[in-house]
Amino acid sequence: MxxxxxxxxxxxxxxxxxxxxxxxxxxxxxxPRWGNLRRTRPFSARFGMDRGTPVDRHYLHQFFERHQRFITGDVLEVHQPVYTARFGSAVRTSHTVDIDPRVRPTYLCDLAAPGDVIPAARYDCFLIHNTLHLIADFEAALRAAARAVRPGGVVLAATPVLMPLDSVAPAEYWRPTVGGWRTLADRTWPGCEVTVRAHGNCLVAVAAMLGLAAEELLPAELDAEDPHYPVLVTAACRKLAA
Ligand SMILES: C[S@@+](CC[C@H](N)C(=O)[O-])C[C@H]1O[C@@H](n2cnc3c(N)ncnc32)[C@H](O)[C@@H]1O
Known part of the structure; x- marks a missing residue:
């Protein structure tokens, strides 16, 4: 020595x-053998969307698939009813909410301060993905989401963690971890049945940072879960029947 x-x-x-x-x-x-991963600019500046499926979407789709039985009846979705159409069954009404008038939503309002624009207890399911991190008053938006669903209904929410920031969004405010989500849910969804889960691992997080698509990884690589590297956090909130 x-x-x-x-x-x-x-x-x-x-x-x-x-x-x-x-x-x-x-x-x-x-x-490490970096090869062409040794770069300071990602392969894609659009979350890998121009190559395939963004890695967080892979987990989002699995989340909606797992909760498919709840996407039924009267369904509200942020932006456009893309996932209501894809994962819903026996959908009676399909409505949307957004702050952006160009989207021509059913309800044009700020989800953090909707007032009475969205009727209370009107929906069986509210899909709110890739949106809450864009809202400064996260807790107010969670309260509004819970208000919109009727007893027995569900809010299916998802927010990114280890994903690049959105270059198009005006601002991003929050990247809550599982612990953060549980605290927010305790404060805003009392008396609800809430399941919070992290998805991802260090390889998927690296792929996300470099703008690689889910199809460029193996299924087993996407499936490996390491709670220290959350790429997406999902929260399912069931409002208990009165
Ligand atoms: C990235 S999109 C998410 C939904 C989209 N279908 C998707 O799959 O990514 C986020 C949407 O949230 C909307 N949004 C942002 N802040 C909002 C707010 N405070 N209230 C309501 N909608 C908001 C944006 O206008 C945008 O259309």
Whole structure:
């Protein structure tokens, strides 16, 4: 074992980069082979949408699939009724809400302050994905979402965590973790049955940062769950029947 002075001399000689590489070799730790991943600009600036399915959407689709039985009856969705049409069954009414008049939603309002624009207890299901992190008053939006569903109805919500920020959105405010979501749900959805889950792992998070698509990973790689690397957090809130 070389003494401290020799180790310091070797480190000075090699410089920091090669010193770390040498230490990894000596400790038997793998060194990364970056290839064309060594880049400061992503492969896609649109979450991989121009290559395939954005990785967070992969988990979002699985979430809606798992909760498909609740997407029925009177369904409200943010923006356009894309997922109501895709995952819903026996849908009686399909309505939308958005703050942007260009979307021509059923309810044109700020979800954080909808007043009486959205009728209370009108819906069996409210799909609110990729939106709450864009709303400064997250808690007010959660209260409004719960108000819109009737007893026995569900709110299916999802927010990104380890995903790039949206370059088109005017602002992004929140990236709640599972713990953050549980705290918010306790405050805003009392008396509801709430299930919060994280989806993702370090590889999927790297793919997300680089703008790679879900199809560029293997199913087993997408399925591996590491709670320390949440790419998407989903929350299902069931309003208990009175
Ligand atoms: C990224 S889209 C999400 C839904 C879209 N169908 C999707 O799949 O990504 C977010 C939508 O939330 C809307 N939005 C943002 N802030 C809002 C607010 N405070 N109240 C209501 N809608 C809001 C935006 O106008 C936008 O249409």
């Amino acid at each position: 070389p003494n401290a002075a020799t180790r310091e001399a070797v480190k000075r000689l090699l410089g920091p980069r090669w010193s770390v590489r040498l230490r990894c070799w000596l400790d038997g730790k793998p060194v």
